Amino acid sequence: MLKVGINGYGTIGKRVADAVAAQPDMTVVGVAKTQPNYEAHAAVRRGYPLYAAIPERAPLFSEAGLELAGAVDELVAEADIIVDATPSGIGAENRSLYESHDTPALLQGGESADVADVSFNARANFDAAEDADYARVVSCNTTGLSRVIAPLQEEYGVEKVRATLVRRGGDPGQNTRGPINDILPNPIHVPSHHGPDVKTIFTDLDIDTMGLKVPATLMHVHALNVTLDERVTAAHVQALLEQENRLYVIPEGMGIDGVGKLKNFALDAGRPRGDLWENCIWGESIGVRGRDLYLFQAIHQESDVVPENVDAIRAVMGLEPQDESMRLTDDTLGVGI
Amino acid sequence: MLKVGINGYGTIGKRVADAVAAQPDMTVVGVAKTQPNYEAHAAVRRGYPLYAAIPERAPLFSEAGLELAGAVDELVAEADIIVDATPSGIGAENRSLYESHDTPALLQGGESADVADVSFNARANFDAAEDADYARVVSCNTTGLSRVIAPLQEEYGVEKVRATLVRRGGDPGQNTRGPINDILPNPIHVPSHHGPDVKTIFTDLDIDTMGLKVPATLMHVHALNVTLDERVTAAHVQALLEQENRLYVIPEGMGIDGVGKLKNFALDAGRPRGDLWENCIWGESIGVRGRDLYLFQAIHQESDVVPENVDAIRAVMGLEPQDESMRLTDDTLGVGI
Amino acid sequence: MLKVGINGYGTIGKRVADAVAAQPDMTVVGVAKTQPNYEAHAAVRRGYPLYAAIPERAPLFSEAGLELAGAVDELVAEADIIVDATPSGIGAENRSLYESHDTPALLQGGESADVADVSFNARANFDAAEDADYARVVSCNTTGLSRVIAPLQEEYGVEKVRATLVRRGGDPGQNTRGPINDILPNPIHVPSHHGPDVKTIFTDLDIDTMGLKVPATLMHVHALNVTLDERVTAAHVQALLEQENRLYVIPEGMGIDGVGKLKNFALDAGRPRGDLWENCIWGESIGVRGRDLYLFQAIHQESDVVPENVDAIRAVMGLEPQDESMRLTDDTLGVGI
Amino acid sequence: MLKVGINGYGTIGKRVADAVAAQPDMTVVGVAKTQPNYEAHAAVRRGYPLYAAIPERAPLFSEAGLELAGAVDELVAEADIIVDATPSGIGAENRSLYESHDTPALLQGGESADVADVSFNARANFDAAEDADYARVVSCNTTGLSRVIAPLQEEYGVEKVRATLVRRGGDPGQNTRGPINDILPNPIHVPSHHGPDVKTIFTDLDIDTMGLKVPATLMHVHALNVTLDERVTAAHVQALLEQENRLYVIPEGMGIDGVGKLKNFALDAGRPRGDLWENCIWGESIGVRGRDLYLFQAIHQESDVVPENVDAIRAVMGLEPQDESMRLTDDTLGVGI
Ligand SMILES: NC(=O)c1ccc[n+]([C@@H]2O[C@H](COP(=O)([O-])OP(=O)(O)OC[C@H]3O[C@@H](n4cnc5c(N)ncnc54)[C@H](O)[C@@H]3O)[C@@H](O)[C@H]2O)c1
Ligand SMILES: NC(=O)c1ccc[n+]([C@@H]2O[C@H](COP(=O)([O-])OP(=O)(O)OC[C@H]3O[C@@H](n4cnc5c(N)ncnc54)[C@H](O)[C@@H]3O)[C@@H](O)[C@H]2O)c1
Ligand SMILES: NC(=O)c1ccc[n+]([C@@H]2O[C@H](COP(=O)([O-])OP(=O)(O)OC[C@H]3O[C@@H](n4cnc5c(N)ncnc54)[C@H](O)[C@@H]3O)[C@@H](O)[C@H]2O)c1
Ligand SMILES: NC(=O)c1ccc[n+]([C@@H]2O[C@H](COP(=O)([O-])OP(=O)(O)OC[C@H]3O[C@@H](n4cnc5c(N)ncnc54)[C@H](O)[C@@H]3O)[C@@H](O)[C@H]2O)c1
Incomplete structure (x- = not known):
């Protein structure tokens, strides 16, 4: 089971977490959040270990009755791969953190292309991510x-x-x-x-x-x-x-x-x-x-990149070839009407 | 099992149908629709027998590949009670149809109060519906x-x-x-x-x-x-x-x-x-x-009346007392945060 | 002075009336309205004789304290040309009224092209309206x-x-x-x-x-x-x-x-x-x-056709050639930034 | 003629400028703006001397072809009273500038009440501004x-x-x-x-x-x-x-x-x-x-405070009593339907 950490649990991050959790070959080892808002409560209810994206804010979480598993660098250390779903521009800042732990990562479309080794779309260029450590799932x-x-x-x-x-x-x-x-x-x-x-x-x-x-x-x-x-x-x-x-x-x-x-x-x-x-x-x-x-x-801006993130994990980690990955993603999520 | 028919499968009707289907003491015997649109397809997918609300339009349904169980008067005949969720004013017109089959019915808040024997809210006046055949679930x-x-x-x-x-x-x-x-x-x-x-x-x-x-x-x-x-x-x-x-x-x-x-x-x-x-x-x-x-x-205008409709069915049919009905409705649907 | 009547005094009609009133070679002989609303009051305040577009509604105008100059057919009789600015489709119905008085008319873009002899844009085909009695100012x-x-x-x-x-x-x-x-x-x-x-x-x-x-x-x-x-x-x-x-x-x-x-x-x-x-x-x-x-x-959907209507009047009535008409329209209205 | 300067020429400021310009007993000696945008061009077209609210940005105005009369402190020096219509909170910061020139000023409703000596509404408490140097026209x-x-x-x-x-x-x-x-x-x-x-x-x-x-x-x-x-x-x-x-x-x-x-x-x-x-x-x-x-x-949030600003100028400067001021303001602007 591949251990996936999600840094940034907002619109994209929470959906990617659920999608990862639905895969047979991956598990969510934790999600990092900046604030103990309703989304943090939902993360806990879904059983995702919660990490403080900004360590100094940890006390806010306990005040809100939310138990933390640690700070974001511990999540990065623990994970085999990070999906960074922080707001535009923050992903670029986070890359050095991931590098310092030798943890590969996915970045999102809000980042500029040169922040990653490759820009990724499952249908169009799955194989291009093969040798990449940092892939950007396009917007x-x-x-x-x-x-x-x-x-x-x-x-x-x-x-x-x-x-x-x-x-x-x-x-x-x-x-x-x-x-x-x-x-x-x-x-x-x-x-x-x-x-x-x-x-x-x-x-x-x-x-x-x-x-x-x-x-x-x-x-x-x-x-x-x-x-x-x-x-x-x-x-x-x-x-x-x-x-x-x-x-x-x-x-x-x-x-x-x-x-x-x-x-x-x-x-x-x-x-x-x-x-x-x-x-x-x-x-x-x-x-x-x-x-x-x-x-x-x-x-649907909130969700079309979600299956792409799942596939990008497999592409970067070399877990499955394109067809098999996309089929697996779609079957588990229910993609395809 | 009480047989519930839903006439008018739009915003309110589709939600009431699902709520009825979730009850241990009721079943959806059919839903009546005017057009074979995406909601009609969803009704079929959910296994609800589909009736033509406007009999002359029945051919449109078959053209759309949707099998009909009959016309709305057959649904009224088949059902123990009808939940009318047609647009404002249509419910009043429909009352004579329900009366002609001696089928009790719920009407919705778009109707004027005098169309029904009683206006209903589960929390405030459940028992008022006891002797009513036609109850209006308020807006x-x-x-x-x-x-x-x-x-x-x-x-x-x-x-x-x-x-x-x-x-x-x-x-x-x-x-x-x-x-x-x-x-x-x-x-x-x-x-x-x-x-x-x-x-x-x-x-x-x-x-x-x-x-x-x-x-x-x-x-x-x-x-x-x-x-x-x-x-x-x-x-x-x-x-x-x-x-x-x-x-x-x-x-x-x-x-x-x-x-x-x-x-x-x-x-x-x-x-x-x-x-x-x-x-x-x-x-x-x-x-x-x-x-x-x-x-x-x-x-939430689309859904707050949904548990009320379920309770109103029980109140009109004398199935359960207030507390028991509300508890059952809430448990089955998951009402209560 | 060319006598221009405006039938339909809404978004377009009121603007065309003001634009006509600003021309040296035309005058507004009246505007026809269906209801005595705020726009009718404004028409009177601007000094435009008011006609009832729907004769039976004339009493509503007097109740509202608005004096009528007559009914719409009198306006058509009085005018050298009518600008019809009624809602889409009504213009087509009105054409026979204009024909019965031998009054040329402009129709608006909500009408289909075949309702008029020609479709008109001042910049692109001014001269095409030369021999037309009924011109449609395009949308x-x-x-x-x-x-x-x-x-x-x-x-x-x-x-x-x-x-x-x-x-x-x-x-x-x-x-x-x-x-x-x-x-x-x-x-x-x-x-x-x-x-x-x-x-x-x-x-x-x-x-x-x-x-x-x-x-x-x-x-x-x-x-x-x-x-x-x-x-x-x-x-x-x-x-x-x-x-x-x-x-x-x-x-x-x-x-x-x-x-x-x-x-x-x-x-x-x-x-x-x-x-x-x-x-x-x-x-x-x-x-x-x-x-x-x-x-x-x-x-600006409410106003870009306004200078075009003024020019179309001149084109249909043969008052001025294209350049002179457009220059005159623009100067009097203040078109051109 | 009372010399009025306007600091902050946005939604409120530009309207107050025009209202002041319409008064027989006041004149606009200048308006201060931060950027040479379309409003700055309009100010110049209306003949208001333009001052740079942020002196370092003066070159941007000349690049945009807009001649400056000076920087904001010169405007404050020149004016008998300043109407500050800068964004919420900036007015408070500006007060010391006005004080340093002994120039009385009006502040707007976005400021907190204690920034001014008095809060002002022409109809309700005109006389309260009599002895004030800094009055806040309420929101x-x-x-x-x-x-x-x-x-x-x-x-x-x-x-x-x-x-x-x-x-x-x-x-x-x-x-x-x-x-x-x-x-x-x-x-x-x-x-x-x-x-x-x-x-x-x-x-x-x-x-x-x-x-x-x-x-x-x-x-x-x-x-x-x-x-x-x-x-x-x-x-x-x-x-x-x-x-x-x-x-x-x-x-x-x-x-x-x-x-x-x-x-x-x-x-x-x-x-x-x-x-x-x-x-x-x-x-x-x-x-x-x-x-x-x-x-x-x-x-109408953009304009209801405009006549109040004019009256507040008169109240603070002791130009006219309440009734006369309000009558004058309303007559010159056309207030009253
Ligand atoms: N929402 C969309 O429409 C959409 C679509 C496709 C791609 N994207 C991209 O996905 C990325 C995330 O966007 P989103 O819409 O999910 O944003 P969001 O604001 O909904 O979520 C971002 C989350 O990151 C958290 N966060 C902020 N700073 C952080 C930090 N320093 N460390 C960790 N977490 C931090 C925020 O609290 C929030 O929970 C962006 O690159 C965006 O461009 C967004
Ligand atoms: N939507 C709301 O916010 C809301 C909230 C509370 C109560 N209500 C009330 O519920 C009732 C239904 O409203 P809705 O919002 O669900 O409307 P809707 O338009 O979403 O759905 C009405 C359905 O009835 C069907 N219909 C139309 N004519 C019909 C007929 N003659 N016979 C059978 N079906 C017919 C329509 O095709 C549609 O599927 C109204 O009385 C309304 O006032 C609506
Ligand atoms: N509003 C726009 O964006 C726009 C732009 C360009 C062209 N047009 C076209 O101009 C025409 C008028 O549109 P509008 O937006 O001014 O409509 P509008 O609804 O604002 O005005 C129409 C006016 O006609 C009156 N009216 C209705 N029935 C009438 C009748 N039988 N006889 C006389 N008057 C009647 C209405 O009371 C109203 O005052 C339409 O053909 C429209 O397509 C509209
Ligand atoms: N717009 C409204 O609805 C409304 C209604 C009543 C009161 N007010 C109050 O009026 C004041 C002004 O609001 P507004 O809506 O006109 O704002 P605005 O943003 O439209 O205009 C403010 C202007 O001040 C300029 N400005 C910014 N910083 C400045 C500075 N340091 N020095 C000089 N000028 C500067 C801006 O460039 C802008 O032109 C606020 O106190 C606001 O709360 C606004």
Whole structure:
């Protein structure tokens, strides 16, 4: 059993912890948190040993009636691998801690690419992590783009990708983030940094992206255009995408006309936290004009990177090959609709 | 096993169906739906026989690959009791159908009080439903107010209640409802109809309410003021409210400063659909000035009436007395934090 | 003085009335309204004779203390031309009324193209309205696209346009419209109808559009990609667009990073109702990759069609040639920043 | 002519500058800004001499093509009185600068009461500022409460005020502020600090307040309950409030059912920036139960304190008595609907 420690138990960290706990070949040896809030209580209830991410704050935990297993460096020492899910930029600061214990680690998409040896997406470049000690699981948006580009490229060849990313302003619990009533070109510079980030996975891809931020919390939505190398039919593309386990092509007639109903659908299906690990592509939106393919997909920013983290652990530790890892992850979590 | 039919399988209906299915003394004999959308598919997946609420639309279901068990009148005939969870006003129209089959029924809070023989809240007036064939489970807001008023009245006596109801504009999936960026006095007339609705439960209560609608979807929030008959301490009130199983007093220090984090908390706790069946009262907000008690509570409009419906079934059918019914409902669903 | 009647005095109608009133060659002979609400009071305060759009409702106006000049057919008889600014679909119904009085009319973008003899944009096809009696001023989005495409096409040639339209859910006063917390692919089919609508202005253009709706009220934002016939620099494009009086290229360094600040800017500038008649293009966002041009523009849905209506009146009535009309409109209103 | 300097030219500062410029007995000698953004350009366009609030940043202004008249201390030296409209807490820091020049100053509601010699509301305690050098114009919410409490107290006597303040999350341009989809009890402690703040104006008032924050930007809405000393009719109260020039009682039948339409109404009326300097009380909402009065009012946070600042200048400088000052302010600005 591989011993996995999670540093940073927030939106991403708590989901990765649960996903790791569901694997037959891994176990959660502990999670590190900065504050004894409701998430800390939930961690304890789930049986995860709790570590203080900031040692000086340890007393706050005992005051809150939460027993600590130790401080974060003890977790790093104890673990075979760390999943760092701290806020953007903190992961980079933490790398030296991991190095000092010779503990490999995963970093998240909020870090810049050069913080890690490799940027990782299970579908697109699993094997690239083979020799890496530090792998960066790319951001929710890059993950979402990579998963849909990979099969298109393999099947038809891709001349150019143009994507407009209509991004949620904050996650549901982030009540200090805006905007409240605005549409923000964000970043204002075009093409945005999202394209180059996708190129950490597909080195030679021609891709231009534009990003916006809007007052919504549930999911991002991508308006995607891919100019393919050959003419195809929408039906052929739909069939291709339906074969991918981490893509959910929403069937016409389901009455799911937006992101709110999509989340209801996930909650009705009993998904933990209503998570949608899959890209959700509206079947009706798949349209073709000449060699230009268009589609809308919704990306659940809180969870799409979760199966990727599990696979990245296996890739970095050399536990399983790509197909076997992805199959195992998907089976244990219930990925694939 | 009492045979329960659900007519109207939307936000409330689907939750009531699952709650009934979890009871040892009841079973879901079927749910009636108007359209073969994602909720219909979920009903089938959960094993609930599906009936066409509008018989002429039956072919749409087969086209969607959904097998029907029949039309709604067959469900009414088959059931010992119907829970009507159709949109406001439709329940009133449906009552004659239920009467024609001599099938008792529950109606929901969207109906006016005179559509039923009695208005029902499990904590406050369970026994009033004993001889009723048609009971109305009061609205989410009235349920939320009743649950907190009952113990205050019993323990201290209530001179007057003043409540401002800051209501969500629509449920998460209702994407055509607004407002987007507005605060609406709604209804504009003050005191609002919510007060009189509470008086269908507490006949002699002095209560004035004011309602507003805001651009949020997750929960309602009540700013509550109760002038008690005696002076009390905040600590005493808090202890009193903490004894109630359907009130959750959010402990200080949990870092739950709003409704978004509250829902995260419920999702982390593994609640189905992230439901919060309990009134959620912020412990820190319980304040006393003289005989005036103040507090904030959040009410999960999609689910707080669900345990009430289960109890109302038992009350109308004479299955169990109040305490036993509420205990059973809470145990099976997991109500009580 | 050309006598202009306005049928439908809402968001668009009231602005067109004020714009007409500001012209030296036209006068507002009356506005027709359905209800005596605050807008009706404002019309009277501005001195516009008020007509009942629905004759049976005339008594409501007198009850509200508003004197009527007559019913809508009298307005049609009195006017040389009608600007119909009624809700989508009503304009089509009204056409026969205008025909019965031999009164030419403008219709708005909510109507389908075949309701009018011609679709109109002042910059792109002014002369096409010369022989028309019924001209449709294209929608806010189509107007916004046309204004930026025209100079690009003339200067560089356009191979293909791809635009993602991130649309506001409702206007600021439309408090029943949603979504509250959602991102809606809308229409779900891709390419959307917006592209074909642009082709009513540019017959041979190759254009694909994708539309979304988000919880914001102030302006639409377009993420625009134009593949040009030749390679250009961003600076050259910026200079080109800055020459256009109905395009405002927001200078870098103004600190206007979204639509909210843009509206503040307009209000600070003393614009009536804070209107932004110009497309607002973020200068920093103008980016070029090969022959691909990218930019973000904000479109003020409530007002960008207003100068177009004034010009369309002149075009249909043969009052002035294109350049003279646009110059006159812009000078009197203050268009051009 | 009294020379007024404005330090902090943001939401409040720019409005106060325009209001001062409209007075016959005052002139704007300059405004101090920290950055050369769109507001700085607008200041220059309006002819206000521009000073650098942070001297080291002066070069940024020249780079942006904006000529500076000097640094903020020169403005303080030049002015007879300073209106400090910097962000909360900065005013307190600035007081020593004003003192060092013996320049009296107004501070805004974001400062704590003890930063100034007196807290000020024109209607309720104008004369209290007579001997003060530093007066704090109370916050938008306290101003709104004070204006409606004063006449009620004078006419009927007030036993107790209970107010729920449903506050906008941020101003329209503040795109980093949330919440996006939440309702926040804020502050969580009840009664909130707003009540004590009102008591800086009405020392002996019995008032309890509860505050919330919601995802809206346009105005605050107060759900107000006042227990009067005597029984009254709603009509009598309405007539009383209609006499107050800074209260606008929205007539029934105007179709103004929320804050969005209220702002449209102000924009249609040609108000600068769509400002509503008056409390806007919904006439239909004025309701009476025994001695309990209820009403809803909307408070335009960006502008209601603007006439109060003008009056506070006169009060502190001893220019005019209360009635004359308020009349002058209202006449020049156009306050009173
Ligand atoms: N939320 C998303 O949408 C999303 C999606 C994909 C990737 N990511 C990336 O995942 C990473 C984590 O984001 P998140 O959304 O989970 O953030 P979060 O704020 O929800 O969680 C971060 C957690 O780290 C803790 N933390 C803060 N400082 C710490 C420290 N010094 N040491 C240990 N823990 C610390 C916080 O208390 C919190 O529990 C970021 O790189 C982010 O960019 C986020
Ligand atoms: N959603 C809430 O916040 C909430 C809270 C408490 C009570 N209620 C009350 O519960 C009732 C149901 O509300 P909801 O929110 O679940 O509505 P909903 O719209 O989510 O669900 C209603 C369901 O009834 C179906 N339906 C429509 N017409 C029907 C008919 N003629 N016959 C059978 N089914 C029909 C709809 O297709 C839908 O599936 C209403 O009275 C409402 O006021 C709702
Ligand atoms: N608001 C926008 O964003 C926008 C932008 C561009 C074009 N348009 C188009 O302009 C037209 C008007 O839209 P709007 O936003 O001004 O609508 P609106 O609802 O604000 O105004 C329409 C007005 O017409 C009145 N009306 C309704 N029925 C009528 C009838 N039978 N006869 C006369 N008047 C009637 C209404 O009372 C209202 O005053 C539509 O075609 C719309 O698609 C709207
Ligand atoms: N906006 C409101 O709703 C509102 C309502 C009533 C009272 N107030 C109070 O008015 C004051 C100003 O608020 P605002 O909303 O206008 O803020 P704002 O942020 O819109 O404007 C403040 C201005 O001060 C400038 N500034 C920042 N630091 C400065 C410094 N050191 N010296 C000089 N200028 C500096 C900023 O650049 C900005 O232009 C605060 O006390 C606030 O609490 C605000």
